[in-house]
Amino acid sequence: MLxxxxxxxxxxxxxxxxxxxxxxGFGADWLQRPSDRGIAALWLGVVALAVSLLAVSLLxxxxxxxxxxxxxxxxxxxxxxxGLRHEVRHGWQQVNKSWIVIFAAISLATAAIISRPVTxxxxxxxxxxxxxxxxxxxxxxxxxxxxxxxxxxxxWFAFAAPFNPPALGARAxxxxxxxxLLLVLLQTCMSLQRCLQPRDRPSxxxxxxxxxxxLPLLLGFRLLFEILVSPSPDLPVAVLTGILAWxxxxxxxxxxEPFNPSIPAAAVPLxxxxxxxxxKLVALPLxxxxxxFYLAQTKGRGQALWQGVVVATVVLAPMVLASTITSGxxxxxxxxxxxxxxxxxxxxxxxxxxxxxxxxxxxYGVPPEGANPFLWLxxxxxxxxxxxQALAVAVTGLAASWLLSLRRWQTSEFTGWGWVxxxxxxxxxxxxxxxxxxxxxxAYVLVATALLLALHGRHYWSALQSxxxxxxxxxxxxxxxxxxxxxxxxLTWGVYARQEARARLILPPPLRQVAVVEHQVNNWVYRSxxxxxxxxxxxxCAFDVPDTVHLRSPEKGFxxxxxxxxxxxxxxxxxx
Numbered sequence: 136m137l138x139x140x141x142x143x144x145x146x147x148x149x150x151x152x153x154x155x156x157x158x159x160g161f162g163a164d165w166l167q168r169p170s171d172r173g174i175a176a177l178w179l180g181v182v183a184l185a186v187s188l189l190a191v192s193l194l195x196x197x198x199x200x201x202x203x204x205x206x207x208x209x210x211x212x213x214x215x216x217x218g219l220r221h222e223v224r225h226g227w228q229q230v231n232k233s234w235i236v237i238f239a240a241i242s243l244a245t246a247a248i249i250s251r252p253v254t255x256x257x258x259x260x261x262x263x264x265x266x267x268x269x270x271x272x273x274x275x276x277x278x279x280x281x282x283x284x285x286x287x288x289x290x291w292f293a294f295a296a297p298f299n300p301p302a303l304g305a306r307a308x309x310x311x312x313x314x315x316l317l318l319v320l321l322q323t324c325m326s327l328q329r330c331l332q333p334r335d336r337p338s339x340x341x342x343x344x345x346x347x348x349x350l351p352l353l354l355g356f357r358l359l360f361e362i363l364v365s366p367s368p369d370l371p372v373a374v375l376t377g378i379l380a381w382x383x384x385x386x387x388x389x390x391x392e393p394f395n396p397s398i399p400a401a402a403v404p405l406x407x408x409x410x411x412x413x414x415k416l417v418a419l420p421l422x423x424x425x426x427x428f429y430l431a432q433t434k435g436r437g438q439a440l441w442q443g444v445v446v447a448t449v450v451l452a453p454m455v456l457a458s459t460i461t462s463g464x465x466x467x468x469x470x471x472x473x474x475x476x477x478x479x480x481x482x483x484x485x486x487x488x489x490x491x492x493x494x495x496x497x498x499y500g501v502p503p504e505g506a507n508p509f510l511w512l513x514x515x516x517x518x519x520x521x522x523x524q525a526l527a528v529a530v531t532g533l534a535a536s537w538l539l540s541l542r543r544w545q546t547s548e549f550t551g552w553g554w555v556x557x558x559x560x561x562x563x564x565x566x567x568x569x570x571x572x573x574x575x576x577x578a579y580v581l582v583a584t585a586l587l588l589a590l591h592g593r594h595y596w597s598a599l600q601s602x603x604x605x606x607x608x609x610x611x612x613x614x615x616x617x618x619x620x621x622x623x624x625x626l627t628w629g630v631y632a633r634q635e636a637r638a639r640l641i642l643p644p645p646l647r648q649v650a651v652v653e654h655q656v657n658n659w660v661y662r663s664x665x666x667x668x669x670x671x672x673x674x675x676c677a678f679d680v681p682d683t684v685h686l687r688s689p690e691k692g693f694x695x696x697x698x699x700x701x702x703x704x705x706x707x708x709x710x711x
Contacts, residue, residue, distance in 0.1 A: 136246040138307065138642050142298055143242055143314050149206040150180025155222065156213035157183060157406070162398050169226055170329055171385065174322050174342070178378045179403070181318075181371075182410030182450075184209065185290035189413065190453035192273040192293050193460070202297020241320045248354070248364075249313035250643040255365035259668030261285055262292070262366045263308055263646055267674045269296035277478030277697030279462035280684045281661060281677040283488045286462035286480070288454055290413040291368035305646040305671035309364045315371050316353065316363060319346055337589055338384040345377040345585040352577065358522075362574060368415045373578035375411045376562070379421055380555045380582045382407055383428060387551030399439050401425075401432040402446055409450035416466060417575050420565040422447070424557045460696075468492050477698040478687070492570065522573040530563060530576075533583045552586060559583040646671035657685045659693075 154176030158166060166172045187205050188197055195201050213219055255262075261284035268278060268285065269292055279286025295311035326343035329335055353359050353370075362369050386400040408425035411418040426443070433439035455465045463479025465472050468488045473479065502512070562579040566572070647670045651662040661675040669676035675693065688695035 136243075136250050136640055136643075138303075139246045139249060139310055139313055140242050142307075142310055143245075143317055145206070146184075146314055147177070147238075147317075149210055150177050150184060152180070152213035152219075152223075153183045153209040154178065154180030155219050156209065156216060158403075159216050159219050161403050161406070163400065163403055165388075165400050166385065168329075169229065170325050171338075172222075173226070174325060174378075175382065175385075175403070177318055177321075178375065179407065180209075181294070181314075182290075182375070182407060182413075185294035186410055186413055186450055186453055188293035188297070189274075189288075189290040189457055192269055192296070193453065193456060194273065196271055196273040197269045197293060197296035198271075199297050199300050205297075237324055238321065241317060241324070245313055245317045245320065248316070249309050250639040251364050252644050253308050253365050253646055255361040255367055256668065257367060258308060258365045258646070259670040261287070261669070263299075263305060263671065264669050264674055264676050265289075265292045266296050266299045266308065266366060267301070269293055270299055271301070271674070272694050274457045274460050275694065275696035276460050276476075276687060277684075277699070279467065279480050280478060280697045280699055281675055281680050283468070283480070283484065286458070286464070286467045286488075288413075288458040288461060288467065289368045289415055290410070290454060291371055291415070292366065295366050303642065306642040306644065308366045308646060309643065311366060312363055312370045315374050319349065319353075319374060322346055323350065336388070338381055338388065340589040341384060341585050342377075342381045344588050345381070345581055348581045348585060349374070349377070352581075358574060359577070369574050372411060372415045372418050373574075373581075375407070375414070376418070376421060376558070376578035377582055377585070379404060379407050379411065379425065380558055380586070383425070383554050383558070384551040386428075386432070387554065398442060399429070399433045401429040402442060405429045405443055406446050406450060409447045412451060413454040416469070417566070417570070420561040421558060424554065424561045427557070428554050478696060480699065529580050529584075533559070533580065533587070552590070555582060555586050648672075651676070654680070656680050656682055658689060659686050 151173070155172070157179045158172060158176055163172075163175075166175055184206065187209065188202060191197065191201060191205055253263075261282060264282070265285060265287075268275065274288075291311060295308075298310045299305075299307050322342060323346040326339050326346065329339040330343055353363050359370075382404045386404055404425050405428075408418070408422045412422050426447070429443050430440075433443070458467045459465050459474065459476075460478075461467070462485070463474050463476040464470065464485060465474075467473075468485065470482070470485050470489050473482070473485060559579050559582055563576060566576050566579075649667040649670050649672060650665040651672050652665055653660055653662055661677045661680055662669075662672050663678055664670070664672060664676065681699075683699050684697050685700050686692065686695070687698045
């Protein structure tokens with residue numbers, strides 16, 4: 136627990152400064168309210184640090200020293216901006232000191248929740264192995280040759296790698312996702328406070344409702360809770376999708392403000408969407424919608440167009456390079472644009488991986504003769520899991536509500552509602568074609584639900600708002616006490632109610648250890664789990680490495696990566 140809290144305090148400061156530096160760099164004066172700037176800065180900082188660490192991994196291993204250096208460089212650059220220093224000092228003077236206590240309570244509660252055994256299956260398959268590779272060697276060529284999943288590039292793994300050195304014994308795998316939960320809890324408090332003020336905005340209600348809808352699912356739904364207590368990039372993608380929709384609403388409102396920045400307001404959402412894509416390629420529809428939003432807001436002006444291209448290119452470049460290095464494919468596991476490099480897996484192998492991850496029409500086999508293929512596939516998908524049926528009902532209901540609300544939207548204060556609707560529709564359409572998993576679709580459902588509730592519920596709230604505003608001091612105290620109660624409840628439930636509480640006081644429990652069998656191929660050794668996943672097994676951990684895989688530089692070991700050599704017909708290498 137104490138290790139997690141210490142890391143999160145440092146991350147909060149580093150992300151806040153990095154995010155503020157970006158806001159100043161983008162000339163985002165349209166974000167005037169300190170609360171808006173604070174929340175936006177924290178999430179922008181998360182994206183910036185994750186992308187920066189992925190870029191650094193191309194040259195160096197992401198050890199704690201290297202990771203700390205990246206954080207210090209961002210913080211130092213930010214502190215050189217005179218306006219930023221003034222903003223930080225002024226903000227510290229204006230902040231209510233009770234927020235320090237609230238932050239401490241939220242941090243302790245989050246640490247109590249996260250300090251649990253990691254059980255998410257993908258962590259055992261490749262997540263933690265990926266953290267080990269990045270922490271010890273950085274991005275190396277041909278990693279997909281020994282295990283196809285190790286070719287999946289994510290800036291989220293780079294973000295977590297410096298906090299998972301071998302010395303910790305596989306105990307901090309969930310540190311990055313825990314930080315996401317902490318920020319969600321913090322933004323819930325801040326947006327609730329803003330909604331109780333006289334000049335609340337529609338964007339405040341959207342962010343509050345998105346957070347309040349998300350939290351019960353994360354803490355009460357088993358699948359999402361397992362993802363929460365893991366290094367999985369699925370959680371940050373879901374949360375960042377809601378933050379992107381919120382930024383789009385704010386950037387749309389900025390068109391009505393008397394600001395004329397040199398860089399368009401839509402550049403901030405464009406940067407953010409590009410960063411989400413580096414976390415996981417499933418976020419590609421977010422980038423497509425945000426790019427259209429940028430073009431619409433700037434009316435395709437030449438200078439603005441080039442600015443947008445530069446922003447997206449700079450953010451996406453580390454992911455494309457890292458993916459090409461590990462697998463030979465810029466968008467692995469997609470087979471598009473793959474290169475024939477010495478470390479590229481065989482084309483057939485990449486195609487099989489693609490079908491397993493985003494070729495869902497192949498998951499259920501061949502339709503029976505005479506059956507309609509599309510209807511047969513939909514029926515198989517609905518019968519596959521109850522969450523699929525619930526998702527289908529939710530999407531149908533939301534789509535109907537949006538259609539019935541079209542006339543009301545036209546006169547709404549939600550000037551960016553159409554773009555948020557495009558995020559909802561575009562995301563679900565992309566998933567319907569590629570991988571209609573519940574954990575991917577839940578973010579789009581929550582975004583649409585939060586916007587609908589904010590639109591319709593805010594009219595009812597306005598009738599009650601005046602008497603509540605008169606007593607907002609009382610309500611703020613209630614809010615403060617409520618979070619303290621949540622803290623003590625989570626602390627008791629997550630730690631002190633269990634016998635292993637003392638072991639979790641400093642660090643979370645370690646990942647499970649599994650029996651392994653060592654194999655030698657071409658004079659290098661890898662470990663294969665005996666009937667289980669890799670979990671905390673020391674790298675390289677794989678299942679069945681082909682005899683064609685060689686070290687690129689045997690004298691330098693794993694640091695130089697792997698290559699694929701053609702299989703010889705005579706005297707193929709012996710495998711033990």
